[in-house]
Amino acid sequence: MSTDIPGAPPSTGATDTVSPSPFPGTSSEGPAGPPLDAVLDRARAAADEARTATPAERARWLSAVADAIDAAADTLLPVAQRESHLPDTRLSGELRRTTFQCRLFADRLSTGALDDIHIDHADPDWPMGARPDIRRTTVPLGPVLVFAASNFPFAFSVVGGDTASALAAGCSVVVKAHPGHPELSRLTAVTARTALGDAGAPPDLLQLVEGEQAGADAVQDRRIKAVGFTGSTRGGRHLYDLAAARPDPIPFYGELGSTNPVVVTPAGWAERPEEIATGFAQSCTMGSGQFCTQPGVIFVPDADQFLAALPPVTAGPMLNERISTGYAQTLQELSARDGVEIAQRTPGGEGRPDVVILRTTAEAVRSDPSLITTEVFGPASLVVGYRSPDEIDAALAGLEGTLTGTVQAGRTDDEDGLRMLGLLARYAGRVIWNQWPTGVTVSDAQQHGGPWPASTAPTTTSVGTAAVRRFRRPVAFQNVPVAALPPELRDA
């Protein structure tokens, strides 16, 4: 998911300067806020308290946060709308997603579904030699730093998926607020902190810091034990490098760039041309194209026909000026490449972005694979015409990691489609058949990630209940008396 979090140098953004905060515990740089050092000390103290909390207690804390945010919706939504320019229906849906997500983690904590345990009783006859009693569970990593994203001011921000999964894991969280929605960030943090306190949790389980320097400093601080990030490849890479360069490197879970290629097979196109053209146009422009799963590339058997079938679409205002400028720049660069032309440009007017459809061929992609790995963050996509499905095989060989890969195939026995799905699974965290990649549900089976640059940690997911695994580490208990065993490791 690309946002406007910039990379190196860490403090260039005019919109990301020091913001004094009227809320205690919600800013580290403003004159009214505590210094970062105090925030991190409190994060460590809160993590120590949370470490010994039961899953049932953590579940109650998450539910309390969800309830408080739902109750504050009428206050939060207008602020979100003003700061993000996103329509009210979209934001209220996103708020629902956000609190649902907290409650889903709470539910899974209550049922033990998130446990990852194994018990090996002592075995004197174990073939490699007598085996002691060993029981493995997981424990929280400690304070987690979460970088909020711009494009989902609720669901990937202060109490978004990274925060919810880290809290579910029993970690404390320091959120680096996104400068695109500062007031909403502070309001959300205060709401959540109050709810945590009222529910008997340490309120410092969740703290907010503002400013790029605070974020960069915190990444490098020994008290922080893991980082969650959603944003641009450039910004994420900068922070990843900081985490990796620590004297004690820590896990950095970054969800960065993705082009989400779609392959339309000949059979799919023959059967459902209108449905595919309409579905694509909607998916391409949804949220003004500011979704990490926006289909940036689509392979079609007949580019002329496909372009002719596209319904007219427009897009709403973009999140902020920086994203708007970045969109125009990347578009210009991509459209200047050999073999690429602008096929359609629908002017946005009045502070809205143009919707742009670029066009190229599978042959050109084969010569320049970066055509299908360059993410344009906004309502634009590249239509890649191919003559035979074999050309797609060759073109996809230049793909990098991507969050999603989609096949639009015939309804039955589409061998091309089956093969393409297998190819896309080599690069993607999620493969989709006859649906569209935008709209990432939160569930137990969900996977949101992939090889670099989709994620800095390809074995993990940042959406869905499995996201909690990122913030816990295994500990084995050998020959340990019942009194010292975590409850989940005791014999039933």
Add this chain to the structure above:
Amino acid sequence: MSTDIPGAPPSTGATDTVSPSPFPGTSSEGPAGPPLDAVLDRARAAADEARTATPAERARWLSAVADAIDAAADTLLPVAQRESHLPDTRLSGELRRTTFQCRLFADRLSTGALDDIHIDHADPDWPMGARPDIRRTTVPLGPVLVFAASNFPFAFSVVGGDTASALAAGCSVVVKAHPGHPELSRLTAVTARTALGDAGAPPDLLQLVEGEQAGADAVQDRRIKAVGFTGSTRGGRHLYDLAAARPDPIPFYGELGSTNPVVVTPAGWAERPEEIATGFAQSCTMGSGQFCTQPGVIFVPDADQFLAALPPVTAGPMLNERISTGYAQTLQELSARDGVEIAQRTPGGEGRPDVVILRTTAEAVRSDPSLITTEVFGPASLVVGYRSPDEIDAALAGLEGTLTGTVQAGRTDDEDGLRMLGLLARYAGRVIWNQWPTGVTVSDAQQHGGPWPASTAPTTTSVGTAAVRRFRRPVAFQNVPVAALPPELRDA
């Protein structure tokens, strides 16, 4: 586990120069070996073949490798003994561990125990909005580079735990041979490759390269998708940095340094002084102290009594000259620190290392935490005397990640012991009660890792069947027809 794999610059080791190999496919730098580029191309091709193999096929391949190594024991063991100076009983036990490990992975593949799947059927009433059918499984990462260790020429070398778990995961493996046992490495590789070929697997699932430059080059090559490493903190850090600096960073699973602290409680010491002193002396000198889980630090309530109770022990020859020199150097540095003295030195004589017991106080550790985080790779340990258990709490606050933490406590109701176990679990991958850390069994519940520097990836293990998770990544299949679903995701 510290070995003598050096760090930067990558090609200083006199024992690690180019070795021509008579075995095709087992050296990348010798005049007789293929160039690294060809090795990596073949690794990629083999990974493509392995990707579509069923778990049952991979199980058969691993069993075939185990059978072949058992059958070649009479050839392999004498070479191992000559190159490593380790006694025959130790090596034959290690060989048994190695083939058992392959068979354990094979067994777990056959039963589906290593699967990590989740199926969410479509749900129109999902609270955040209608949910599509999503099914998640895992797929292999691709070619894995494994750095062999010196101190376990079978179990952490060519067909050691990293290789076995990567093969179980469906990856191909390129092993960087350890220069401490080059001939054994080549013989093992040829044995395994032949077995793979005979079992119908691509023999290039396992290839060997030699030389530090080849290893460093391979870490940075795009065809390599993950790295497994067991060795010194310095060497591991150098390679970790190379992996993290790639244009496309990849997971680096390094098991580096550990001091494995032991806490003897007052009650434990009162009940079992002889048993504890004898157990410690054995654990300290086992394998000449060249174990990653060697107890390098022990807290005791009465240092004088403890030292007086230690039985006389000696150690066998060390693995090689470089480790021997490093042992002497680190010992000298540590013994020169404020508050540290040499309490006992048992001369080894005739190419054997001295066994050295250093001594300090909990107070000194509190002033200089590095006393208990400095790993001495060899038969030496630091005895830390304390006056009250509270002093240990304060001293342990300076600990870093460690593979193990051990409590030697009273048999019943030892509150000090229970508290210490909880403290150690904050830093350790495995906590042990009234047993010793050396001797790491291979089982499903085993955990071998921990926060930095015990591991570069604290959420993973390098020993036990869960090690396979390091080399697979999740992929979600959304709305995908049965024909394109991996078998494990089809409705029963």
